[in-house]
Amino acid sequence: MEERVGRSDELGEGARREVTVGGKAVVLLRSGGALLAYGGRCPHYEGPLAKGLLHDGRLVCPWHGGTFDAATGGLLEPPPLAGLAALPVRVDERGEIWVDRPDDTPRQRAMPMAGRDPADERVFAVVGGGAAGAAAVEGLRQHGFTGRIVLVSREDRRPYDRPNLSKDYLAGSAGADWLPLRPQSFYERHGIELRHAEVTRLDAATRRLELGDGSSFTPDAVLIASGALPRRLTAPGADLPGVFTLRSWSDCDAVIAGLEGAARAVVVGASFIAMECAASLRERSLEVTVVAPDEMPLAAHLGPEIGGLLRRRHEEHGVRFALGRTVARLAGDVGVRELELDDGSRLEADLVVVGVGVTPAAGFVENVVVKEDGSLDVDGELRVNDQGVWAAGDVARYPEAHVGGRARIEHWRLAEQHGRAAAASMAGRGAPFEGVPGFWTEQFGLRIAYAGVGRGWDATIPVGDVSGGDFTVLFARGDELLAVAGTRDLDVAAFAELMRLGRLPRAGGVADAAQAGLVRLL
Numbered sequence: 036m037e038e039r040v041g042r043s044d045e046l047g048e049g050a051r052r053e054v055t056v057g058g059k060a061v062v063l064l065r066s067g068g069a070l071l072a073y074g075g076r077c078p079h080y081e082g083p084l085a086k087g088l089l090h091d092g093r094l095v096c097p098w099h100g101g102t103f104d105a106a107t108g109g110l111l112e113p114p115p116l117a118g119l120a121a122l123p124v125r126v127d128e129r130g131e132i133w134v135d136r137p138d139d140t141p142r143q144r145a146m147p148m149a150g151r152d153p154a155d156e157r158v159f160a161v162v163g164g165g166a167a168g169a170a171a172v173e174g175l176r177q178h179g180f181t182g183r184i185v186l187v188s189r190e191d192r193r194p195y196d197r198p199n200l201s202k203d204y205l206a207g208s209a210g211a212d213w214l215p216l217r218p219q220s221f222y223e224r225h226g227i228e229l230r231h232a233e234v235t236r237l238d239a240a241t242r243r244l245e246l247g248d249g250s251s252f253t254p255d256a257v258l259i260a261s262g263a264l265p266r267r268l269t270a271p272g273a274d275l276p277g278v279f280t281l282r283s284w285s286d287c288d289a290v291i292a293g294l295e296g297a298a299r300a301v302v303v304g305a306s307f308i309a310m311e312c313a314a315s316l317r318e319r320s321l322e323v324t325v326v327a328p329d330e331m332p333l334a335a336h337l338g339p340e341i342g343g344l345l346r347r348r349h350e351e352h353g354v355r356f357a358l359g360r361t362v363a364r365l366a367g368d369v370g371v372r373e374l375e376l377d378d379g380s381r382l383e384a385d386l387v388v389v390g391v392g393v394t395p396a397a398g399f400v401e402n403v404v405v406k407e408d409g410s411l412d413v414d415g416e417l418r419v420n421d422q423g424v425w426a427a428g429d430v431a432r433y434p435e436a437h438v439g440g441r442a443r444i445e446h447w448r449l450a451e452q453h454g455r456a457a458a459a460s461m462a463g464r465g466a467p468f469e470g471v472p473g474f475w476t477e478q479f480g481l482r483i484a485y486a487g488v489g490r491g492w493d494a495t496i497p498v499g500d501v502s503g504g505d506f507t508v509l510f511a512r513g514d515e516l517l518a519v520a521g522t523r524d525l526d527v528a529a530f531a532e533l534m535r536l537g538r539l540p541r542a543g544g545v546a547d548a549a550q551a552g553l554v555r556l557l
């Protein structure tokens with residue numbers, strides 16, 4: 036059954052429009068002259084694709100940067116794990132567009148994956164079932180690998196959506212069913228073995244893996260995707276019950292269990308995770324105070340304009356700040372009850388969440404140079420060495436293609452991009468990694484997207500109304516544009532596209548162009 040959704044001559048090249056067919060959102064596109072129709076929501080978090088960017092045959096979701104091949108709907112860039120299902124579309128002799136009702140059509144298009152071939156005796160191991168590891172095991176099958184895939188993770192869970200932990204899950208607005216990336220049956224169907232065990236030792240010269248359960252094996256290739264570990268406070272009392280860090284699902288469940296009967300929370304640190312935790316705990320009606328040495332939350336990453344906005348946003352929602360302060364001591368009997376700060380002031384607390392950064396988790400890797408910060412250097416294809424060892428995600432320092440030098444970046448989407456790229460390389464189809472990094476944060480309903488690599492910025496170029504929440508901030512070093520952050524999704528997507536194509540303008544004079552929208556520079 037078809038529905039008429041508009042006229043063909045209304046949709047010029049590059050147009051995208053959301054229409055409703057059979058009660059469902061559908062996006063109509065004109066790309067490369069062709070008229071195309073897909074399910075209108077991103078498979079990741081239902082971002083409205085018609086508000087995204089369409090350029091160079093790529094359709095970019097406005098919310099988190101998921102990217103699809105406009106001609107086929109195929110997935111090009113995470114965070115979605117699937118492509119878009121195409122809907123039959125035709126233009127009649129009068130120029131009217133007709134789209135098939137999507138009722139019986141799947142909204143997502145699964146990525147083509149090779150099957151497991153029992154005759155293929157190769158074994159590839161992936162250490163860590165987070166963003167990079169989960170993307171890699173799927174990527175191996177997508178790149179035609181038919182041998183055994185063993186995903187070893189010390190978490191007693193199958194891969195899940197870590198960024199949600201500090202947001203809806205901690206706030207209580209998303210249940211546990213939101214978190215897993217795939218059902219168990221997915222891994223069984225694709226012959227991906229999940230082993231819940233800690234890797235206690237990896238000899239990078241021989242690839243021999245030793246596991247906490249006493250077993251060991253030597254795969255033909257291994258990917259280190261072990262992420263990072265949260266740093267802890269060193270102040271006396273930091274190990275009292277009721278003092279938490281947040282990295283894993285079970286960490287988050289422990290915080291939620293600690294909320295029972297709690298009225299006052301202190302969040303230590305003004306990192307993204309700390310600020311998101313503060314917002315989520317406030318949404319659970321706790322009294323929340325953020326203690327951090329910074330003068331302004333997140334200003335080192337996002338600049339004073341956005342830092343100020345986030346501080347105000349939190350304060351409007353009742354979060355208190357003790358900035359420019361560190362924790363001298365934590366005290367309590369059966370659990371934490373009080374924090375003493377470096378100026379002698381005291382804060383009462385029923386629970387404390389510490390978000391003061393992470394350390395790459397490569398302590399189990401031997402026979403390779405582990406950098407001072409705990410990370411591993413990789414080459415352009417994410418290889419650690421020529422002995423069949425790769426690394427991806429938070430643990431990897433990789434050659435950054437757009438601003439130069441090496442970067443170790445803690446972003447969900449980048450870790451997934453790395454995982455996919457490492458899988459391609461392991462399967463013999465590697466290419467230098469050139470993904471544009473990007474992330475997002477969400478605090479009290481304000482979603483800020485970011486693209487680029489802002490490390491070393493020395494000037495911000497704010498455009499629009501930052502305090503009103505409708506803005507773009509560009510980050511520059513001298514005349515070089517490095518990154519963008521803001522609430523104008525199309526600007527962020529356009530910046531990422533300009534960076535991908537190597538066509539970013541110089542910083543001087545960009546403010547005027549940005550007023551009219553960065554998309555005009557494409």
Ligand SMILES: Cc1cc2nc3c(=O)[nH]c(=O)nc-3n(C[C@H](O)[C@H](O)[C@H](O)COP(=O)(O)OP(=O)(O)OC[C@H]3O[C@@H](n4cnc5c(N)ncnc54)[C@H](O)[C@@H]3O)c2cc1C
Pocket residue numbers: 162163164165166167168187188189190197198199200201232233234235260261262263281282283308396399427428429430444445446447448450473474475476477
């Ligand atoms: C609460 C929270 C919120 C976040 N929000 C955002 C966000 O909004 N946007 C964004 O871009 N990024 C966000 N991030 C960052 C993002 O989640 C990380 O950058 C990303 O998960 C890194 O992926 P990874 O695969 O390198 O590591 P991880 O996802 O941490 O996965 C590593 C896995 O390896 C396992 N592991 C470690 N050592 C071993 C071992 N020796 N043996 C076996 N298994 C091991 C770990 O248990 C873990 O399961 C957030 C992070 C957290 C913690």
